[in-house]
Amino acid sequence: MTVLKPRTPPPADYYRNNFQAVIDFIQLHHRCALSAEDTRWIDAWSRCDTAAQRLLIRLLMRKGPWIRADKLVYAEIPNLHQAVNELKDEGLISVDEPAPADHLLDLFTLPELGASFPHTRRRFRPQGKAAWVNCLLSNYPEDVLRHRIQDHLHWLRVAGQESLARMQLLYFGSPSADLTAFVLRDLGMIRYEIYPVEESATVLVAPGVLDRYRELVVLEKWFDFLPVIDGLTKSLHARLVKPVTLRAAERRRSRLLNTLGLWHERREDVDRALACYACSSRHPARERQVRLLTRTHREFEAELLLEAMAARSWCVEEEIFAERFSKQRGLKQPDECLIRERPLFEPGPPPNPGAIEAHALAELETEGAWGLHLENVLPLMLTGLAFWDVIFGPAPGAFTHPFQSAPHDLWWDDFAKARAAPLQQARAAFASHRDPQSIIQARYLEKYGTACDLVNWRAIDPDQLARILKVMPTETLKRLVDVVIQAPGRCRTGFPDLFVAWPDGTCEFVEVKGPSDQLQPQQRAWLKRLGALAIPASVLKYRRRRETSCAT
DNA sequence: CAGCCAATCG
DNA sequence: TTCACACTATCTA
DNA sequence: GATAGTGTGTCTCGATTGGCTGTG
Ligand SMILES: [Mn+2]
Ligand SMILES: [Mn+2]
Numbered sequence: 001m002t003v004l005k006p007r008t009p010p011p012a013d014y015y016r017n018n019f020q021a022v023i024d025f026i027q028l029h030h031r032c033a034l035s036a037e038d039t040r041w042i043d044a045w046s047r048c049d050t051a052a053q054r055l056l057i058r059l060l061m062r063k064g065p066w067i068r069a070d071k072l073v074y075a076e077i078p079n080l081h082q083a084v085n086e087l088k089d090e091g092l093i094s095v096d097e098p099a100p101a102d103h104l105l106d107l108f109t110l111p112e113l114g115a116s117f118p119h120t121r122r123r124f125r126p127q128g129k130a131a132w133v134n135c136l137l138s139n140y141p142e143d144v145l146r147h148r149i150q151d152h153l154h155w156l157r158v159a160g161q162e163s164l165a166r167m168q169l170l171y172f173g174s175p176s177a178d179l180t181a182f183v184l185r186d187l188g189m190i191r192y193e194i195y196p197v198e199e200s201a202t203v204l205v206a207p208g209v210l211d212r213y214r215e216l217v218v219l220e221k222w223f224d225f226l227p228v229i230d231g232l233t234k235s236l237h238a239r240l241v242k243p244v245t246l247r248a249a250e251r252r253r254s255r256l257l258n259t260l261g262l263w264h265e266r267r268e269d270v271d272r273a274l275a276c277y278a279c280s281s282r283h284p285a286r287e288r289q290v291r292l293l294t295r296t297h298r299e300f301e302a303e304l305l306l307e308a309m310a311a312r313s314w315c316v317e318e319e320i321f322a323e324r325f326s327k328q329r330g331l332k333q334p335d336e337c338l339i340r341e342r343p344l345f346e347p348g349p350p351p352n353p354g355a356i357e358a359h360a361l362a363e364l365e366t367e368g369a370w371g372l373h374l375e376n377v378l379p380l381m382l383t384g385l386a387f388w389d390v391i392f393g394p395a396p397g398a399f400t401h402p403f404q405s406a407p408h409d410l411w412w413d414d415f416a417k418a419r420a421a422p423l424q425q426a427r428a429a430f431a432s433h434r435d436p437q438s439i440i441q442a443r444y445l446e447k448y449g450t451a452c453d454l455v456n457w458r459a460i461d462p463d464q465l466a467r468i469l470k471v472m473p474t475e476t477l478k479r480l481v482d483v484v485i486q487a488p489g490r491c492r493t494g495f496p497d498l499f500v501a502w503p504d505g506t507c508e509f510v511e512v513k514g515p516s517d518q519l520q521p522q523q524r525a526w527l528k529r530l531g532a533l534a535i536p537a538s539v540l541k542y543r544r545r546r547e548t549s550c551a552t
Numbered sequence: 553c554a555g556c557c558a559a560t561c562g
Numbered sequence: 563t564t565c566a567c568a569c570t571a572t573c574t575a
Numbered sequence: 576g577a578t579a580g581t582g583t584g585t586c587t588c589g590a591t592t593g594g595c596t597g598t599g
Pocket of ligand 2: 497511512513
């Protein structure tokens with residue numbers, strides 16, 4: 001594997017080879033997902049010689065698509081002109097292709113504009129770049145402007161940005177990952193776990209799925225224009241109604257449907273909102289439907305949905321909502337755990353995030369406790385370290401490329417089912433281990449820094465972890481990680497703010513609430529879960545008080 | 553000239 | 563970039 | 576207390592550069 005140093009040139013073919021590896025992988029596993037245009041593009045790439053390929057990948061890594069021809073400075077390309085011509089002959093770039101004039105004008109610097117358009121400068125004296133572009137656009141027809149621009153600079157357009165985006169989506173399985181993953185790994189900025197990549201893995205199956213996924217990624221941008229483009233909701237809805245088989249794409253589709261539904265709600269268009277939510281497979285679609293149906297006196301339909309939510313919930317928020325909404329509405333709902341109240345005297349902590357938790361911690365510390373404000377970080381890290389080998393162990397479709405910080409299905413509901421046997425074994429082993437703290441401790445030191453979605457290394461340092469493990473009862477540790485590993489996606493959020501250890505050897509988890517804050521559904525779910533596990537958990541609620549006396 | 557931001561690179 | 567969490571405003575019981 | 580709407584921090588990999596903008 002290549003080792004890179006920051007600011008020192010990589011091997012001449014480094015970027016090219018990275019890209020070639022992606023292409024090779026896709027041709028091996030995803031040939032049928034590619035469009036005819038993708039295939040043509042890859043064929044053209046393959047026909048180019050190394051120097052041209054080096055240039056093309058450099059251009060593709062830039063933002064583009066319009067690039068100044070005089071801004072190509074690449075040491076690894078010996079004959080730039082030859083490379084440009086070769087790419088041009090293959091149709092992989094174009095030179096001076098008619099482009100929107102405003103994009104081309106953006107390629108000029110301010111002084112260059114003054115020098116290139118002296119007449120405009122003298123006559124209109126435009127101030128600032130935006131004024132310059134406006135001024136030129138309103139005084140010249142676009143093709144005239146383009147000819148004038150061409151007298152002063154030449155520009156390239158890279159073809160294949162869309163194909164590259166599609167290939168990256170196929171390779172990484174997520175729209176945010178790109179070729180910089182190679183660079184970050186080779187620089188040592190991110191250390192990835194070593195795991196076997198499934199050879200026959202197919203992330204995307206049907207040929208149309210990739211196109212659909214890409215469409216959904218691109219579609220998101222249009223939501224910004226909802227207030228200004230008339231009839232946009234209709235075309236967005238039309239592109240969102242049909243479900244997708246690929247889970248990541250389906251998740252995205254449903255998220256967009258929920259956004260669109262909310263937009264309709266705010267415009268009081270209940271029917272359209274309901275139509276959006278009905279197509280969505282993601283929270284809070286069913287909650288919104290229940291609320292809207294109830295509000296419009298369709299209690300029967302609402303009741304059906306509530307039953308479905310209670311029977312097969314999508315997430316814990318749904319569980320809690322179904323539970324609390326069904327009961328006598330308007331009445332005070334039962335609490336999940338002990339709630340302690342404390343006075344908060346003026347002026348109190350500042351409204352900064354984390355201030356109220358720090359205040360609570362300070363109070364508890366004066367009473368002899370030791371604690372940390374860690375929230376979800378703690379149970380997730382403990383679980384990640386306790387079951388590291390299962391998490392990075394084989395499972396169908398879990399690992400498809402070497403840049404993963406978790407199996408693809410870590411947060412999906414069938415995580416446990418997909419690796420049932422090894423998980424059962426690991427759970428039994430951990431549950432019966434005489435000294436499970438030592439496993440966690442050793443794993444922390446062994447894997448420190450290795451990318452893992454469950455483990456935020458910076459949040460807990462070795463000394464803090466050692467102290468946590470020392471004061472946390474073994475049974476608490478065992479029960480905690482056992483419940484998380486069986487459904488990581490349902491345990492990801494809502495864990496109480498504080499881990500608190502008392503001198504008598506007991507410990508508890510404390511959710512701190514300021515005067516204007518209340519429990520969220522996920523937090524209720526965790527408190528309930530902790531209660532069921534007989535792990536001490538409570539809410540510490542601060543109430544504002546005027547008096548300067550009276551401490552409980 | 554300071555401050556900021558987007559682009560670029562390894 | 564999303565997401566998780568908190569804060570604020572307004573209403574009701 | 577319930578509900579809705581809004582804000583913020585935290586991830587982003589970090590450093591360098593060139594260019595724009597506003598202030599003096
Ligand atoms: Mn919190
Ligand atoms: Mn809290």
